[in-house]
Amino acid sequence: APGPSTPRPRTPVQRSSVRGQVLDALRAALVTGELRPGEVYSAPVLGERLGVSATPVREAMQQLALEGAVEVVPNRGFRVVERGDRELAELAEVRALIEVPVWLRLARTVPAERWAELRPLAEATARAASSGCPATYAEADRAFHRAVLALAGNEELVRIAGDVH
Incomplete structure (x- = not known):
C-alpha cells in the first residue's frame, strides 16, 4: 500500500462531450470560412449560436488558441488567425x-x-x-x-x- 509520501495516481481528465462537440463545430466553422480570418468572436455570442453556455466555447477556443487557429483578444474574445x-x-x-x-x-x-x-x-x-x-x-x-x-x-x-x- 502506498505510504503518505507516495503521490496518488491522478485520474485522467476526460474530455467533456459538450466541449468536444463545440470544438468540432468550431473547427468545422473555421474550415468552411463561417468564422472568418481576422474577425473577433466572443464566447457568449458563439455559445448562443451553438445553443450552449459560453464556458465550453471558451474552453474550445483556448484549445484552438493552443493549436494556433485563433488568438485571444483580452476582454473581447478570440480572433481567427489569418494564414497566408x-x-x-x-x-x-x-x-x-x-x-x-x-x-x-x-x-x-x-x-x-x-x-x-x-x-x-x-x-x-x-x-x-x-x-x-x-x-x-x-x-x-x-x-x-x-x-x-x-x-x-x-x-x-x-x-x-x-x-x-
Missing part, C-alpha cells in the same frame, strides 16, 4: 517532415491486416473529398491520419501531428 500562402505551405512541409518518415516505417512493419482495418477511414476520406464539403473532408482526413499515426504507438507524435494538421 507561405505559412500554409510551411505547415504542409512540417506535416510532411513529421508524417512521411513514420508512414515509411509503418509500411515496412505493420501487417497487411492492420492496414485493411483502416480501409473504412480511407474510404470515408475519399467520399468526403468528393462531397465538396471542406469541413467533412477535414474531419475525415484528420481521423484517417490520426489512426495511421496511432499505429506507431507514439502518443506525442499523434498529438503534435494533430496540432499541425
Whole structure:
C-alpha cells in the first residue's frame, strides 16, 4: 500500500462531450470560412449560436488558441488567425517532415491486416473529398491520419501531428 509520501495516481481528465462537440463545430466553422480570418468572436455570442453556455466555447477556443487557429483578444474574445500562402505551405512541409518518415516505417512493419482495418477511414476520406464539403473532408482526413499515426504507438507524435494538421 502506498505510504503518505507516495503521490496518488491522478485520474485522467476526460474530455467533456459538450466541449468536444463545440470544438468540432468550431473547427468545422473555421474550415468552411463561417468564422472568418481576422474577425473577433466572443464566447457568449458563439455559445448562443451553438445553443450552449459560453464556458465550453471558451474552453474550445483556448484549445484552438493552443493549436494556433485563433488568438485571444483580452476582454473581447478570440480572433481567427489569418494564414497566408507561405505559412500554409510551411505547415504542409512540417506535416510532411513529421508524417512521411513514420508512414515509411509503418509500411515496412505493420501487417497487411492492420492496414485493411483502416480501409473504412480511407474510404470515408475519399467520399468526403468528393462531397465538396471542406469541413467533412477535414474531419475525415484528420481521423484517417490520426489512426495511421496511432499505429506507431507514439502518443506525442499523434498529438503534435494533430496540432499541425
